Amino acid sequence: MSEFEPKIIGFLCNWCSYAGADLAGVSRMQYASNIRVVRVMCSGRIDPIIPLEVLMRGADGVIVLGCHPADCHYVEGNLHEERKIKMLKKLLALTGLEPERLRLDWVSASEGQRFAQIVTEFTCQIKKLGPSPVSGKAPNQKILENLQAAKNAASDFRLRVLVGRERELTEKCNVYEEKMPQDEFDSLLDEVVEAEFVRQKIHLLTQTEPLSVKALAEATELKPAAVLKQIVSMRRRNMITVDHVEGTTPLYRALEVG
């Protein structure tokens, strides 16, 4: 069998990292040929659902490259992206897909060498990780399902608003002139990421057939109490309903959201 050649998708901002990649070309630097580049105006353009979709489609690695902090063409789009990637990595950790398959880094327009180095390094790293478990002819269904749940969570209002407001909450003040310490925000984010992921997972699972708390607990590898806690809040948000009761066990069914 020939050597594993990973598929890597790179999102490069037009002003710094794409120009850095151009410079690597002009300087004839040789690097691994696995990366496929998509040019966007700013790294901040990369909605969390974009890397998730790309990974679901079987990419072995996704790399987002932007301008160095303080050099962003759009003031601080790169820093906004950093917050999104931080959230995404937390989500990925829950799916069973290695978070190392996603990387964010900075390359300036003058750093052709750095671009070549990062690409080579990342390619090596992905080669070591091996093919993505959701690529190829027999993708791991469980991880694929988890990725779908992660994508749904990343599309959901609660997580998006939290990431979108991180800077405001931690650096500026809210309407009550309160500032949130960064570590407090981070643990809140952990909590929300996990809760949203579990809810979306439950939602996905109960779309095909009504399931009991016990069955859901097995499928999500959580304690029944933890599942029930999410079901309660999902019912409040009209995401789920009791389909029917078997004996004394209620079976839940997902509701269309939106």
Added chain:
Amino acid sequence: MSENRKPRIGVFVCHCGVNIGAVVNVPEVVEYAKTLPNVAYAESNLYTCSSEGLSKIKEAIKKYDLTQVVVASCTPRTHEPVFRGACEEAGLNKYLFHMANIREHCSWVHAKEPKKATQKAKEIVKMAVARAALLEPQTEPEIDIQPSALVIGGGVSGMSAAASLARQGFAVHLVEKEKTLGGKLNDLYKLCPIDKLSSEILEEFVQAVRSNPNVTLHTSSTVKNVEGFVGNFKATLDHKGKEETIDVGTIIVATGADVLKPDGMYCYGKCKNVITQFELERLMKENELKTLKNVVMIQCAGAREGKEGGRNYCSRICCATAVKNALEIKELYPSAEVAVLYRDMQTYGKDFEEYYQKAREKYVQFIRFDRDDPPEVIAKPRGKCTVKVHDILINDILELDADLVVLSTPLVQIEEAKELSKMLRVPLGADGFFFEAHVKLRPVDFATDGIFVCGTAHSPKTIPESIAQAYASASRAGIPMAMKHVRTEAITSIVDEDLCTGCGTCVKLCPYNAIRKDEFGIARVNDVLCKGCGVCAASCPEKAITMRHFSDKQVLAEATATLGGS
């Protein structure tokens, strides 16, 4: 509607002479392109950007009724405008064009792996075609330009820019925070390499500004707020607590720089005979310099620090300044010994090398030290100092007596710059100076249309360089004002009113204040202010925002074209 037609994409694969053709098997890529969905026509060209190549694109658009065009060649950063132009000439909206970079990102970087490079080129083309199929025509908004400019800063750069614009016939508002014009030139003694008094030069600049009726002077004034966009800025000026609003079409930032006060370095602040070059200028100007026997100058004091978060840039003017002032001291006190302790002597620029030679002829000593082993200034009684330095050229430690130690400290960004950067929505670089749109392609523009930069606000530079840059910025600012109207990029965001819940996340995130909530609480984008970064679209909690020309669908189509799955 024509855009609902099934796409008919034309693909043009460039050999770029041997640049692509010698590595990538171009005919194979062309044949492959023909098999891709929606591709109606594909060909190769020796040079697609040549006039022959461009006419081939134009012919093919007509002959094959193409709806989108893909050129697989070099980087869009340099050649996209050329191909877009050809499309427009053939009646195709320029946003229906997409480029596949198979040179900088392929043939040049995988020169030793022609097979892999060919495979990559095919995939790059496949991705480009997938995106192209989803491209839509866009209209660039046209806006009127008010033929007047605001120049912020009345130093040599600001005055040069203002005078230049005024001579072009535009009304100019020149704002200076101090009572008098001139900025740092007011404090300098003689200017090198002409050995002319700063005050004489200054007089000419002030005259040029004052005598031109197109210039309105606002001294003792600051800019308090700026709203609007290219052609239609509204600036609020503050003159001693009194506010005035002016309408201008363009803005030039010429706010200059400060000189670093090296508190704590080399006994500065502790010993009164340790001063900066800037303070020395002042002493010479006021004729207050006492008789000197031994002078030691220390270069790069607080510059080129080479540490994370430090002032790592070269201030560029200090070498020449030190040489000039060393010569000046020799002139005033011929028996004085002057030693310049340096890390790298770089008297770059016209006539400056000769200046350095002259200093050597006059026996100014140049002693080289290492960044990690800087000289030490030891304060002695009666204001005397001893400077201990490891001369790395003779590898010996020298002890120099000094009755004056002059520190060459770098220019640093002014304190108000941060606020101004926020007000104008223009970035500062890591070194704190204003950051241009592109170091080579747009060196005096900001990414924000209609705002330009010149002088030491942008980076430390000499007076001739500042003046040249000021003229450049005046000329750039003159373009939209002479055109009277401009078109801006169509890459902007659109809000789906039905989905928007008015949460305001985008309003807070937009770096250009381009999004406001209307009376119904729905986010509205000002197309002219929007620069198309897409942060709002990527963050909108309801996914109600789409980017023109970079929609999720278009980006994903390109990113997933070569992947499997759903």
